[in-house]
Amino acid sequence: MTTHCWPLLVLEDGSMCGTGTANVVFSYEIDFHQSEVRWASRWNMYLEMADLNIHWFSIINSVIVVFFLAGRCITVFSHARLMCLHTLC
Secondary structure (H helix, E strand, O other): OEEEEEOOEEOOOOOEEOOEEEEEOOOOOOOOOOOOOOHHHOOHHHHOOOOOOOOHHHHHHHHHHHHHHHHHHHHHHHHHHHHHHHHHO
16 A cells, blocks of 8 residues: 555656645556557447347346336336326316
8 A cells, every 4th residue: 555645646757746644445547559550440340240149138137127227117107196086086
């Protein structure tokens, strides 16, 4: 565990400054690498997949969740409508 100033400000020259101290429990590091892939075509490898493996479980699960939530909404709205009609009669 490393102690740094908090709130932590990283300046352009790489130095850090802050007003207090805090324990850093988690940190991570990112390395950027130059790529030959142009920015406009970075998603082509995902959009032009040759493997047609369809995730049927995910599709069926999503359909079941949508029907369940739609059924709950219909139940709540029909109950509210019935209560409204009972108060009018």
